[in-house]
Amino acid sequence: MPQIFAYIAHKDGAAEDSALEMVAAAKKIDPDASVSAVVTGSGADLDKVCQDIAASYSEVLKVDNEVLSYPNAEIVRKALVNILPKGSIVLLPHDTFGMDLGPGLSIKNDSAFVADVVGFEGIDGNILKIVRQEYSGQVSTHVTCDISAGVVLNIRPGVFAADESKSAGGSVVDKSGDAGDLSVTRTFLEIVEAEAGDVDITKSDVLVSIGRGIEDEDNIEIAQELAEAMGADVSCSRPIVDSKWMEKSRQVGTSGQTVKPKVYLAMGISGSFQHLGGIKGSPYIIAVNKNSKAPIFQVADIGIITDILDFIPELTDAIKEL
Amino acid sequence: MEILVCVKRVPDTSENEIEVNSSGSDIERDDLVYSVNEWDNYAVEEAIQIVENAGSGSVTVVTIGDDESEEILRREMAMGANNGLLLSDDAFENSDGKGIATILKAAVDKGNYDLILTGAQAEGGAAQVGGMLAAMLDLPYASLVNKIDIGDSKLKVGREIEGGNQEMNDISMPCVLSIQTGINEPRYVGIRGIRKVASVDIPVMSASDLGIDASAVGEAGAKVKRVDYFVPDLGDGAEMLEGSTEEIIGKLIELLKANGGL
Numbered sequence: 198m199p200q201i202f203a204y205i206a207h208k209d210g211a212a213e214d215s216a217l218e219m220v221a222a223a224k225k226i227d228p229d230a231s232v233s234a235v236v237t238g239s240g241a242d243l244d245k246v247c248q249d250i251a252a253s254y255s256e257v258l259k260v261d262n263e264v265l266s267y268p269n270a271e272i273v274r275k276a277l278v279n280i281l282p283k284g285s286i287v288l289l290p291h292d293t294f295g296m297d298l299g300p301g302l303s304i305k306n307d308s309a310f311v312a313d314v315v316g317f318e319g320i321d322g323n324i325l326k327i328v329r330q331e332y333s334g335q336v337s338t339h340v341t342c343d344i345s346a347g348v349v350l351n352i353r354p355g356v357f358a359a360d361e362s363k364s365a366g367g368s369v370v371d372k373s374g375d376a377g378d379l380s381v382t383r384t385f386l387e388i389v390e391a392e393a394g395d396v397d398i399t400k401s402d403v404l405v406s407i408g409r410g411i412e413d414e415d416n417i418e419i420a421q422e423l424a425e426a427m428g429a430d431v432s433c434s435r436p437i438v439d440s441k442w443m444e445k446s447r448q449v450g451t452s453g454q455t456v457k458p459k460v461y462l463a464m465g466i467s468g469s470f471q472h473l474g475g476i477k478g479s480p481y482i483i484a485v486n487k488n489s490k491a492p493i494f495q496v497a498d499i500g501i502i503t504d505i506l507d508f509i510p511e512l513t514d515a516i517k518e519l
Numbered sequence: 520m521e522i523l524v525c526v527k528r529v530p531d532t533s534e535n536e537i538e539v540n541s542s543g544s545d546i547e548r549d550d551l552v553y554s555v556n557e558w559d560n561y562a563v564e565e566a567i568q569i570v571e572n573a574g575s576g577s578v579t580v581v582t583i584g585d586d587e588s589e590e591i592l593r594r595e596m597a598m599g600a601n602n603g604l605l606l607s608d609d610a611f612e613n614s615d616g617k618g619i620a621t622i623l624k625a626a627v628d629k630g631n632y633d634l635i636l637t638g639a640q641a642e643g644g645a646a647q648v649g650g651m652l653a654a655m656l657d658l659p660y661a662s663l664v665n666k667i668d669i670g671d672s673k674l675k676v677g678r679e680i681e682g683g684n685q686e687m688n689d690i691s692m693p694c695v696l697s698i699q700t701g702i703n704e705p706r707y708v709g710i711r712g713i714r715k716v717a718s719v720d721i722p723v724m725s726a727s728d729l730g731i732d733a734s735a736v737g738e739a740g741a742k743v744k745r746v747d748y749f750v751p752d753l754g755d756g757a758e759m760l761e762g763s764t765e766e767i768i769g770k771l772i773e774l775l776k777a778n779g780g781l
């Protein structure tokens with residue numbers, strides 16, 4: 198069994214949620230695995246993360262270098278290629294950083310790569326059996342992966358329940374000297390924060406949220422009328438913003454806002470993990486979709502199979518009559 | 520500026536409900552409507568705009584697929600891409616991401632490109648080919664790009680990260696970028712545009728034309744293999760409201776009142 202390493206994403210001295218989820222994911226690959234963490238960064242923040250994480254990992258490899266103070270995937274990749282033994286299993290979060298790093302790392306390690314892993318179904322010799330999804334979660338697949346030369350696995354955030362046992366009692370090993378040449382062809386400049394909009398949907402109690410099922414810009418009006426009748430705000434999925442039909446500040450999801458309403462009406466939204474990742478606090482979710490197999494029905498409390506273009510105006514009228 | 524854009528023909532999820540076939544060997548392919556992968560269409564638009572603004576250069580769209588994949592190359596040429604290139608060979612079938620990147624690398628090596636664009640991801644949600652291709656070519660890479668400013672030998676690119684924040688980077692050329700949706704507004708392609716390019720010759724290259732060892736790609740070279748499709752058993756799911764629209768709305772209003780929605 199190759200050694201398992203998890204890359205620890207962290208910010209302001211605190212490890213991200215994925216850190217403990219990856220311990221859980223590693224145990225699904227091999228319940229007896231002793232899992233190592235790799236933490237890159239610089240200074241006091243890095244040391245704090247290493248100390249915290251040592252409770253959950255049997256070994257913490259620390260790479261301290263000024264150029265790693267911002268996690269530029271190109272630099273992190275170089276460090277990992279030099280530090281990790283050949284043939285390792287490397288776990289990364291399947292987020293915007295993991296997408297930037299994982300595929301290229303697998304090539305440089307000469308190992309396999311599997312993105313957006315949602316489950317493990319055992320290992321047989323060198324063959325790891327993995328569960329994935331395709332078409333924004335509309336169908337699931339089993340894939341096999343030959344890990345004889347190692348593998349990089351990008352793990353979907355939020356699917357493996359965090360392992361809170363914190364009983365690993367690991368030690369921190371300073372690997373900074375082994376990181377090698379960390380020069381770059383891509384230089385990080387700055388973060389430009391997303392602009393605030395006219396309404397702050399993160400504070401809304403009730404959201405009428407529309408997706409690609411709204412079909413046309415002109416139809417957005419019916420959602421606005423429903424929201425007005427309910428005293429709710431209108432939010433949306435990413436394609437609505439991509440089409441420039443609504444402002445970015447109205448987008449719910451990992452690359453938009455994280456909302457925590459009491460009630461969330463998902464109108465013509467399929468329920469991709471990036472969309473659902475922006476809904477927190479277990480709201481009461483009502484999904485209206487004309488496809489009975491839409492993944493949103495797996496997470497919603499209430500489902501209605503119908504055409505939103507007919508349904509929304511009728512609901513609005515009924516609410517107005519109350 | 521010579522730009523190569525990698526594009527893929529995929530089932531259009533806004534036109535189809537994707538279902539597993541009865542044996543679980545594939546999705547139900549009958550009556551599927553196909554189109555160009557959404558992310559790739561933004562990438563082609565971006566490439567066309569870059570060349571238009573520079574006043575020189577060309578855009579080549581490339582795909583790995585069968586004869587039917589030619590239609591998306593023509594569609595993107597109707598948008599304004601100058602050249603199409605179809606990479607097609609039985610040996611390419613069932614390639615994993617690394618196989619796809621290996622084939623694309625061979626095509627890149629035959630040309631002389633300043634910039635190579637891919638979509639951020641395709642229908643499998645892997646988001647892998649761009650990063651693999653860049654690493655194989657030993658070129659700099661940035662994923663999820665939603666802004667490109669052209670400098671002399673450098674680009675300034677914005678990557679869209681969590682929360683919709685933008686991570687700005689300088690990146691040297693040539694390089695590979697994966698493009699995120701929303702970076703631009705892809706132009707409309709009308710029937711007339713498609714007709715104009717209907718008879719343009721699109722070269723086809725096979726494994727041997729590309730100098731690819733057939734055992735390194737396709738099923739033979741794949742370390743990652745899809746075994747089956749299935750519908751997961753995820754427990755109860757939502758309580759479905761049924762009946763006439765009036766009944767459904769009546770029940771829904773009660774539920775909204777009970778749960779703080781009204």
Ligand SMILES: Cc1cc2nc3c(=O)[nH]c(=O)nc-3n(C[C@H](O)[C@H](O)[C@H](O)COP(=O)(O)OP(=O)(O)OC[C@H]3O[C@@H](n4cnc5c(N)ncnc54)[C@H](O)[C@@H]3O)c2cc1C
Binds near residue numbers: 451464487
């Ligand atoms: C890095 C990254 C970040 C992302 N971040 C986000 C994010 O923050 N937020 C986000 O939302 N997405 C995000 N996405 C995109 C995400 O993967 C999906 O593509 C997107 O969420 C799909 O939006 P949708 O559900 O509206 O559209 P679709 O998936 O196209 O679903 C439309 C749904 O509407 C239904 N429908 C169609 N017509 C009707 C009708 N008339 N009546 C009823 N139902 C109808 C269909 O059955 C379908 O289920 C991100 C993707 C990437 C790669």
Ligand SMILES: Nc1ncnc2c1ncn2[C@@H]1O[C@H](COP(=O)(O)O)[C@@H](O)[C@H]1O
Binds near residue numbers: 526642643648
């Ligand atoms: N068969 C293919 N032909 C050409 N380009 C492809 C192909 N498959 C994937 N790509 C490119 O790789 C990107 C990412 O796809 P993926 O890694 O499969 O999610 C796509 O948006 C395309 O630009």
